[in-house]
């Protein structure tokens with residue numbers, strides 16, 4: 001990754017970069033800035049919101065204009081007054097070491113004569129919304145006939161808002177031989193039309209995939225009481241034993257805190273945020289890439305540098321302050337053709353933000369339930385069974401086998417299985433057996449998912465098919481509905497795991513379900529369905545207080561990260577590490593936490 005200096009920026013800007021605490025250029029900056037500094041060219045640069053586009057055009061513009069002149073040389077058009085002010089402030093900030101620089105904001109709803117006065121003082125750069133700009137041109141209040149660089153920022157948004165005509169009009173007052181720099185998150189037809197009409201052989205730069213809201217990402221949210229946020233996070237991790245994720249927090253402090261707690265509770269976790277040195281961050285990233293870390297807890301800014309392709313889950317531990325940032329977060333998963341899940345843990349007061357985000361990503365969220373303790377135990381048990389099945393035998397142990405066999409010779413296979421699983425599982429089970437239900441009761445479930453509310457007469461089932469059989473929650477739901485001849489919402493809360501899944505129906509359908517699956521074969525394989533422990537437990541201590549033993553059982557023997565350290569006993573969590581992870585003990589997250 002290049003440094004800002006290597007991009008060809010001059011000392012005044014580098015100074016500002018340091019002042020602002022930017023450490024490395026974002027991808028769009030890295031790709032755009034050298035080109036714009038190097039030559040006079042038109043450019044189309046596509047990058048999602050929050051990727052640092054302002055500096056991508058702002059730095060080169062500042063460096064290229066002549067601050068000793070009072071002529072307006074740069075024009076930036078942006079869709080809204082807020083953005084206009086934001087860009088203006090950013091540019092002033094970026095250019096604060098240039099003496100004599102004037103950046104003026106032009107937007108509707110404020111005094112036009114005051115803005116006119118500002119320009120007359122000699123604004124080298126004008127940042128404007130199209131409507132007000134056109135107005136001022138019409139009144140002869142601004143001269144853009146000497147503009148050398150014209151930026152169309154958030155071009156897709158401007159066109160969405162119906163500014164096509166205004167933009168055409170404004171550009172007709174600018175010189176033919178200026179450079180036009182177009183920035184956009186997406187490239188709808190209207191934007192390519194603008195590019196064709198107003199630009200001259202533009203260089204095209206695309207950051208990430210062309211279509212923003214990645215097709216491969218599904219979005220889920222979990223409603224919990226704010227104080228249960230951390231416990232919910234742990235359950236989500238435990239319900240996904242192969243998780244390889246980025247967990248987003250709002251502040252550096254929370255990032256550090258959550259990572260520390262996870263490590264303490266035996267997860268392979270680490271924090272990445274701006275208070276770490278470059279060296280520390282490199283180390284964390286290296287461990288993440290090599291899967292020694294399964295959960296990377298990050299701030300939004302620090303996550304900019306994460307270029308890892310097969311992240312399975314993005315977890316929004318807290319939603320970002322600016323909901324636009326959500327796209328950027330969720331875009332960390334579902335890359336390189338793989339599918340991914342973006343999970344949001346929300347409290348009731350934040351829930352309305354979900355629908356705001358839905359508008360931005362133009363996709364619906366699915367409201368899901370934080371899995372109950374027994375469901376997690378089931379998931380972990382099957383995960384363990386599958387891991388055993390997939391494990392390559394280590395022949396180094398061959399010499400010891402005769403003696404081991406002798407010790408165990410009196411047991412049948414069934415007995416051995418029971419014992420092996422008990423060894424691995426008791427701690428996990430003890431931790432979860434008294435845990436409470438974490439799902440906050442929603443005031444109303446308006447607009448959610450199937451509209452099904454949880455009631456005592458629902459039944460949860462376990463079924464031995466999953467994503468390995470090419471099912472996702474939607475296709476499994478469809479499959480079951482068709483098979484059972486049930487209606488749209490009669491099969492709900494479908495959760496697909498690798499080799500098994502869960503689903504719910506109303507209790508009145510239980511006989512039907514169990515009947516059909518008593519003898520059902522799919523592609524030559526017997527498909528079995530069982531009532532999930534979780535479903536049967538309902539009404540029994542589900543809401544129990546947990547007697548404050550939340551950590552106790554997990555700790556000690558269950559420090560998965562360093563499983564090897566306490567006497568070589570494999571811990572449950574340790575077992576569930578990704579197959580390709582390095583042997584435990586060395587360099588795992590357990591040690592990293594004291595930085």
Ligand code: ADP
Pocket residue numbers: 021022023024025026029047048049050051052053054055301
């Ligand atoms: P976009 O226009 O692509 O939506 P912005 O230019 O508004 O994104 O940048 C989003 C945020 O990221 C801003 O707060 C900005 O100050 C910050 N930022 C930009 N570039 C960097 C960088 N290289 N390192 C750290 N933060 C950055």
Ligand code: MG
Pocket residue numbers: 053054153154
């Ligand atoms: Mg922007």
